[in-house]
Amino acid sequence: MERATTILIVDDDVSAVRAVSKAISGLGQVLFATQGDAAVELARQQQPDLILLDAQMPGISGFEVCRILKGDPSTSNIPVIFVTAHTEASMEEEGLELGAVDFIGKPIRPAIVAARVKTHLHLKLAMDRLNRQAQTDGMTGLANRRALDQSIEREWQSVLRTQRAFSLLLLDIDFFKRYNDHYGHLMGDECLSAVARVLARCAERPMDLAARYGGEEFAIVLPETTRDGACRVADKVIENVRALNIAHATSELGVVTVSVGVASFDAQSAGWSLLNQASANPSELLFSAAQLLSVADKALYAAKQSGRNSSRFEAIEARAFDEPGMLTSSN
Incomplete structure (x- = not known):
């Protein structure tokens, strides 16, 4: 990676957070939240490069968290991957329609999680480079x-x-x-x-x-x-x-x-x-x-x-x- 990346894991199951964190070890700084509202606030404050989000949680569900993040200009460009035990086609379709970039089933396979996370981080950093170029004044180097x-x-x-x-x-x-x-x-x-x-x-x-x-x-x-x-x-x-x-x-x-x-x-x-x-x-x-x-x-x-x-x-x-x-x- 060309710069330090940050990944936010959101899951009410602490053991699941540990498992995902271990799978993506070395790919970036890991943050975590166990509740939906805390995840939204953390995403707004920290601006992670990628969010791994459980679909079903008490309180605000993962789907609602995704809807809130995609509706907020400050977080709408953060890619979201759903990680859930509910792998029905209808669940995956709903997640993708909300703007998620991928869908991973539980129990996770660490190598698959790491590969997909690595791919989406590369895509995110490439988009960030393009956005910086598109939003920079060529003469002064300031924002345009x-x-x-x-x-x-x-x-x-x-x-x-x-x-x-x-x-x-x-x-x-x-x-x-x-x-x-x-x-x-x-x-x-x-x-x-x-x-x-x-x-x-x-x-x-x-x-x-x-x-x-x-x-x-x-x-x-x-x-x-x-x-x-x-x-x-x-x-x-x-x-x-x-x-x-x-x-x-x-x-x-x-x-x-x-x-x-x-x-x-x-x-x-x-x-x-x-x-x-x-x-x-x-x-x-x-x-x-x-x-x-x-x-x-x-x-x-x-x-x-x-x-x-x-x-x-x-x-x-x-x-x-x-x-x-x-x-x-x-x-």
Whole structure:
């Protein structure tokens, strides 16, 4: 394997967990859960590369666990193999229709389990490589617009589920057209790459995402981050870009700088108190991820108007929750 892999085993029978774990020894780090709800939460938190799932369990069945995982954007791409004593054709058909990639009968044959797990791990890693290539901006190495949109939507769904804060930074390089006209496009590309490296360093947690929004515009997705934390990241970005000391003769500031717009949905936001009803009925989402991006764009415009090389925070207005279209999901 080209990187460390993680496999989640889900079975209410501890002896079955031990047997499967022994069969796949050496193929990756093994996690386990003995209940369906715990398995769902562990899958969301740890993002395993493969899940070996018992079909019949007390409480939430394996089929229901699979249905939940495949319906969640954060876990929908994790391959699931059912491992069960119920090997009837109808059971296998139901599992495959839910999105499982394979079906293994009990009692297990260790060599067969290991071979199938190895095959599906190879396929998963190959798909991950293709997805990274498809979601990476070729010039800067940051996530591209497609990956950004998916990340925003994924984290927005997490807000509904966990009721944790979510922040977004939108920024661009000040007077970049002047820079390109004066220094040429080759130097312009080098400037973009230098700024991108700063953003990658500032998006320092594994859950953060720095992305190229388009042209000289960038974004940083900050899950579980309040407005205060987001504003600190914005100030850090501004300080570190200016510290690059890249000459910009056609800017009033003399060096390359950025302007940053900050938007957050947290406990201080209008509509936050309504999250409980939204989490109970996600189809009545209070405020969409796309609209949060629009708020960040408005904040970015305010930062430019105030003289650039600065950040501005824009609050979500209470009236946003009363306007037509504001109470619908951005699915």
